[in-house]
Amino acid sequence: MTYVLRRVAATLPVMAVVAILVFLLIHLSSGDPAALIAGDTATAEDIARLRGVLGLDQPLWNQFLRWIGRLAGGDLGTSIFTGVPVASLLAQRLEPTLSIALLTMTLAVLVSVPLGVLAAHKAGSWVDRLVMIFAVLAFSTPVFLVGYLFIYGFAIRLGWLPVQGYVSLAKGFWPWLSHLILPCVNLSLVYIALLTRMTRATVLDVLHEDYIRTARAKGLGVVAVLGHALRNAAIPIVTTIGVGIAFLIGGVVVSETVFAIPGVGRLVIDSVQRHDYPVIQSVLLLSAGMYVLINLLIDLSYRLFDPRIRA
Amino acid sequence: MTASRDLRDDPPLLEIDELRTHFDTLAGTVRSVDGVSYRLNAGETLGIVGESGCGKSVTALSILRLLPSPPARFAGGAIRFRGIDLLSLSEREMRDIRGNRISMIFQEPMTSLNPVLTVGRQIAETVMLHQGLGRRAAWARAVEMLRLVQIAEPDRRAAEYPHQMSGGMRQRVMIALALACHPDVLIADEPTTALDVTIQAQILDLLRDLQARLGMGIIMITHDLGVVAECCDRVVVMYAGRKVEEAPVEDLFDRPLHPYTRALMASMPSMAGGGSRLPEIPGMVPAPQDLGAGCAFAPRCAFTTERCRREPPPLTAVGAGHAVACFEAERVGCITAAFPLPFQTSPSQAGASA
Numbered sequence A: 001m002t003y004v005l006r007r008v009a010a011t012l013p014v015m016a017v018v019a020i021l022v023f024l025l026i027h028l029s030s031g032d033p034a035a036l037i038a039g040d041t042a043t044a045e046d047i048a049r050l051r052g053v054l055g056l057d058q059p060l061w062n063q064f065l066r067w068i069g070r071l072a073g074g075d076l077g078t079s080i081f082t083g084v085p086v087a088s089l090l091a092q093r094l095e096p097t098l099s100i101a102l103l104t105m106t107l108a109v110l111v112s113v114p115l116g117v118l119a120a121h122k123a124g125s126w127v128d129r130l131v132m133i134f135a136v137l138a139f140s141t142p143v144f145l146v147g148y149l150f151i152y153g154f155a156i157r158l159g160w161l162p163v164q165g166y167v168s169l170a171k172g173f174w175p176w177l178s179h180l181i182l183p184c185v186n187l188s189l190v191y192i193a194l195l196t197r198m199t200r201a202t203v204l205d206v207l208h209e210d211y212i213r214t215a216r217a218k219g220l221g222v223v224a225v226l227g228h229a230l231r232n233a234a235i236p237i238v239t240t241i242g243v244g245i246a247f248l249i250g251g252v253v254v255s256e257t258v259f260a261i262p263g264v265g266r267l268v269i270d271s272v273q274r275h276d277y278p279v280i281q282s283v284l285l286l287s288a289g290m291y292v293l294i295n296l297l298i299d300l301s302y303r304l305f306d307p308r309i310r311a
Numbered sequence B: 001m002t003a004s005r006d007l008r009d010d011p012p013l014l015e016i017d018e019l020r021t022h023f024d025t026l027a028g029t030v031r032s033v034d035g036v037s038y039r040l041n042a043g044e045t046l047g048i049v050g051e052s053g054c055g056k057s058v059t060a061l062s063i064l065r066l067l068p069s070p071p072a073r074f075a076g077g078a079i080r081f082r083g084i085d086l087l088s089l090s091e092r093e094m095r096d097i098r099g100n101r102i103s104m105i106f107q108e109p110m111t112s113l114n115p116v117l118t119v120g121r122q123i124a125e126t127v128m129l130h131q132g133l134g135r136r137a138a139w140a141r142a143v144e145m146l147r148l149v150q151i152a153e154p155d156r157r158a159a160e161y162p163h164q165m166s167g168g169m170r171q172r173v174m175i176a177l178a179l180a181c182h183p184d185v186l187i188a189d190e191p192t193t194a195l196d197v198t199i200q201a202q203i204l205d206l207l208r209d210l211q212a213r214l215g216m217g218i219i220m221i222t223h224d225l226g227v228v229a230e231c232c233d234r235v236v237v238m239y240a241g242r243k244v245e246e247a248p249v250e251d252l253f254d255r256p257l258h259p260y261t262r263a264l265m266a267s268m269p270s271m272a273g274g275g276s277r278l279p280e281i282p283g284m285v286p287a288p289q290d291l292g293a294g295c296a297f298a299p300r301c302a303f304t305t306e307r308c309r310r311e312p313p314p315l316t317a318v319g320a321g322h323a324v325a326c327f328e329a330e331r332v333g334c335i336t337a338a339f340p341l342p343f344q345t346s347p348s349q350a351g352a353s354a
Helices: A002-028 A033-038 A044-054 A060-072 A086-121 A126-140 A143-157 A173-207 A210-217 A222-258 A264-273 A277-305 B056-063 B091-097 B119-131 B135-148 B154-158 B167-179 B197-214 B225-231 B249-254 B259-266 B306-310 B329-338 B347-352
Strands: B014-025 B028-040 B045-049 B072-081 B102-105 B185-189 B217-222 B234-239 B242-248 B316-319 B322-324
Touching: A002 A060, A002 A277, A033 A044, A086 A126, A086 A173, A086 A222, A086 A264, A086 A277, A126 A173, A143 A173, A143 A222, A173 A222, A210 A222, A210 B167, A222 A264, A222 A277, A264 A277, B014 B056, B028 B045, B028 B056, B028 B072, B028 B234, B045 B056, B045 B225, B056 B072, B056 B185, B056 B217, B102 B167, B119 B135, B119 B154, B119 B167, B135 B154, B135 B167, B167 B197, B185 B197, B197 B225, B217 B225, B225 B249, B234 B249, B234 B259, B242 B249, B242 B259, B259 B329
Parallel strands: B028 B242, B045 B217, B045 B234, B102 B185, B185 B217
Antiparallel strands: B014 B028, B014 B072, B234 B242, B242 B322, B316 B322
């Protein structure tokens, strides 16, 4: 229990640093934030008024405390461009993004772990070589390129799946899933490549351990022996999955753009182009928070896989 | 420890017949085991002795067919268990033998158990696999086996992980695991090498005690002649992938006829005078691919003649159950008689101090 509390406590300083950096973002950018927000056509009076409205005339520490205070109260601010509260803007955009992220990662894990174990078991054979060639190709081909090829092939030529867009899960499972298949398969290729290589390397290492020889000397079959190996390889694999989720935040931006899905990724791009700082700040905080949370969960999961960490 | 040496005509429990295990490497074929024969009878302990790299472990791993292939390859010979050639069995049939009829324990108790599974589960897994017991019954058997290898509080210990146990206790767990299905043959590959001296003696005592109760034949692979003196009935001495001498244990210590056997004995701590530097065998075991035409030991041997370098000495019977592969065995035997060895008087004492 103290272990869990310690791990949770360790995330607090990280989140504090993130909050300060995100807050300073608006001030680190060149020029007067108010002028930047007001745009090219604004007059001097407009900018001065905006500065007052945004509280930019206050001392920095005062601005920071007010901002933190509002965040704690659940107020993420208001989008400068659309005038809509950031919280409700995010709420609309979160479903597609989370759908893509979850489905992509699930698909990646389900495919890559068995594939990696198979490659390790058949190390050096043509099966292993084929898997590794696939991994290199999948890892080195740009996501957007494969995305457009998928759209052209499966959606336009074959007409099996919708070309672009997103349909909420509330409108039915199949419409939702059918819009997600291409973007998720597309995006998952990179993670399948990464995780397959990782699984192969780790399991191959473990297969040389003495206790694997013991397992074989007991008379266990191939599947049971590989099960023994996989349990011992779990920690590096789970860690890589965590790193993958962090990279996923970047990957989703590309996917959402290629497949015209109105998610958080698109929101970020639009907001950056519009200098919509409150939105950018909120998304940064959100994704940093998610990342920290996922890493915390992974840290805690180590104890499930390895009894030596519990001691 | 009663050897049934006189029952020559019965089919032996395990028979290694002209076994050749080769490894195909980029540097050429390595003949790790090159025409080795020995037999193990029920209830008997056979010692396999030799330096690192002499092929004794490869022989043992060959019996269970645990060597990765490639690079390992059986280039000839047979391994008969109760008359069945193990080399002709399918992988599926072989799995029914492993851990069930023939078991193995290894040198490294610290790394030979799976760190993420409880020891009880690791034992129960074997029993469930081979005897079709349910989860509960298998667990009960695991606890019973831990009690048999004299682990205190077996109920509690069964639920523990290997890292919670000492090296000696882990080797006891390995023994419990190996004997869980009451195998006919136990192959012990340097089972005490990684343990400290007091624990070594305990483990050997335990093995002897379990053999008396369960009646399995044991192949004891070791480089330690003290262990051999302590618990073996017969001994096979191996050098560079070949058997160079075989004898009943008293006979071997009484009258070692191969210069290599003699050299091994001379380099034991209890053989040397107190305080002086231990005599060592000059040179190293030649790499199997570097062997010349003659006797593999010739370059390191004090008795070498022209003939030794020219042709390999054949294995020759020199007494009841005693065979040696050396042209100069007679000369070696004379010298041995001039230097009586302490084993003649008290083998058990010599074993304990090794």
